[in-house]
Amino acid sequence: MAIKYDKLNFGTAGIPIAARGSPTAEGIAKVNELGLSGMELEFVHSVNIKEDKTSPVFEAAKKNNVELTCHGSYYINLSSLEKDKIHASIDRVLNAAKIANMCGAKSCVFHAGYYMKRSPKEVYPVILKCMKEIVAKLKDENNPIFVRPETTGKGTQWGELDEIIKLSQELEQVMPCIDFSHIHARSNGKWNTLEEFRDIFTRVEKGLGKKGLQMMHCHISGIAYGEKGEKHHLILKESDMNYKDLLKVFKEFGAKGIVICESPNIEEDALLMKRFYDKL
Ligand SMILES: [Zn+2]
Structure with a gap:
């Protein structure tokens, strides 16, 4: 099973600023009006x-030809040391x-999740077990949605690209959410050149096949970072995020899906990227 996308869609994290405070449906209409074709429902504090x-x-x-995705709760930790918190986290994802x-x-x-001072090797099976449970429940509920652990911005958070690719190979209905800004910030400045972006796309293609490139879900924004990784998001022009070379690599690999x-300034930067990409 796979998701079909006919192109690379650019969208906003939540309702565009130009429609802030409006109901979600109006936010979606605004996305289309702006010339974008994607929106992420922000369920980060609650559904x-x-x-x-x-x-x-x-x-x-x-009606507006807008591809939707959602961002789940910030209060998820599938690798918590407390069983109750793991169960609550699974419920939050499913909800x-x-x-x-x-x-x-x-x-x-x-x-x-978080490593909680454990090694990546110790944490991987813990996350895998939870994700198995989540996918089994989705199947029970006839819910075809893809659940996508995101590449994280801090070394303390579980979620390196290779770990998420491995998880996606092992389980159906699981694919990565590649946050390029997080990968860049987590390494305190690496993963920001044409060659490094090609390396990321090559890993996706090797690990998940063409399908991996045809149904990508990515986050790109400006980001501030330091030794401990991500600090906060920035406007692209005020950051060192090399989005131009990144978008060239999207084109080069024929990637489809959603960015x-x-x-x-969500919609402004989404449009900046879309316009740059369209001219390539
Ligand atoms: Zn996120």
């Missing part, structure tokens, strides 16, 4: 769309995935 309010969102996305699917979203991304912009 803020009720089950009986999902159909206007679904309809708006269809977001359920509402997102009803809205027509194809993917649900989240930060999967969500999380810069503070």
Whole structure:
């Protein structure tokens, strides 16, 4: 099973600033009006769309040709040392995935967990076990959404690209969310050249095949970082994020899917990237 995308869509993390405060359906219409074709529903503090309010969102996305995704809760830790917290985390992913699917979203991304001073080798099986449980539940519920652990911005957070690719190879309905700004910040400045971007895309293609490149879900924004990784997001022009070479590599590999912009000026930077990409 795979998601079909006919192109690379650019979108906003949440309702565009130009429509802030409006209902989600109006936010989606604004995305289209701006010339973008993607939006991430931000369920980061709570799943803020009720089950009986999902159909206007679904309809708006269809009518405006906007690809939806969702960002799950910030309060997820599948590798917690406390069982209760693991269970609550699994429920949070499933809850977001359920509402997102009803809205027509194809993917649900989240930060999967923390190493909590353990080695990556110790934590991987813990995350794998939880993800297995999540995928089994999605199947029970006939929910076809893809759950996507995100590449994280800090060394303390679980989620290196290779770990997430491995997880995606082992489980159906799991694919990476590649946050290029996080990868760059986590390494305190690496992963920002044409060659390094090619390396990332090559890993995706080797690990997940053409399918991996045809249904990408990515985050790109300006980012401030230091020795401990990510500090906060920035506007692209005020950051060192080499988005131009990155977009060239998207083109080079024929990648399709969705690029969500999380810069503070969300739609402006999303449009900046789209316009640059369209001219390539
Ligand atoms: Zn995120």
